[in-house]
Amino acid sequence: MDIGMANERVNGNQSKPMVSVIVSTYQHAPYIKECLDSILSQKAAFPFEIVLGEDESTDGTREICIEYANKYPDTIRLFLRSRKDVVYINGYATGRFNFMENLKAARGEYIAICPGDDYWTDSNKLEIQLAAMKSHPECDMSFHPAIERYTKGNKRDKIIKRRSKGSKIFTAGEVILGGGFCPTAAIVMKREVLEPLPEWFHTKAPIGDIYIEILGALSGGLLYIDRVMAVRRANVPGSWGSNRKGESSHEYLRRVELHEECYQMIDRSTGGRYSKEISKKLASYNLISAKKFLKDRKYGEFRRVIEKSWKLSPYYSFKQAAFYFFRKLELPSMGL
Structure with a gap:
């Protein structure tokens, strides 16, 4: 049996959700509560689930996730991963296995992503993005700008990835040239975008987000919604960017x-x-x-x-x- 599935703490509500929110977390003890609370506060007229993959943290993140899964069994499906399954790319540990297993477990027609060190700021975010996507059925993915917040130092908050004044559909070519086109916590997509993900994504893609955005734009473009609805934390210890500061x-x-x-x-x-x-x-x-x-x-x-x-x-x-x-x-x- 798959290790991720074997360690699921099964929830009580087996009804099929409209949206699966994927939360991959590792060493996020100071942040994971705010992340989960922001998702749980969504005012959605449709059912959604949180697929929470915890990657065997040692800082208390796992215990917090178990606490939340016990408190919200009808919404949170918790998967306890093992570090022995971590995928290394270019010599660096990644969260790729955790993310891929979370994706396999997701049951929704739509997939939203919120990394465990980020959070949402608008309780209507899911409603807004799904309504926009249903108005533009040609688009497989939507996103919006976010606030970038540094966890250390004196840098002020700033809005990032504000791509247009008003809604706009960006072509796949524009997304390719942009690279890191949208904040990860801003992504909502149809599940078909990631079914199946190509083999090279599992083992070679240095930055998974970039390629998810491109794959999401290939069919009908990427739908931009000009409304800030998330916070991206920067400079988080152990994050992808922090780990590569000393890269030769x-x-x-x-x-x-x-x-x-x-x-x-x-x-x-x-x-x-x-x-x-x-x-x-x-x-x-x-x-x-x-x-x-x-x-x-x-x-x-x-x-x-x-x-x-x-x-x-x-x-x-x-x-x-x-x-x-x-x-x-x-x-x-x-x-x-």
């Missing part, structure tokens, strides 16, 4: 190479319809990689990667062009 230039290049493999799979599956946008996106990743090598004074790697960026999409940006045309200037070898 070579580690980042390996991440770019994984992105290239994933985008190539998308390019093939779509018959080359988005080849131009994919080339531009990969050019931008390689430009970032080139800057990292230049900063580290690894000039041979810098030249190789900036030439690759140029080959993918010349004149992608002024900085790319400047780096490319001045790449052969005499630079101190620094022993590299």
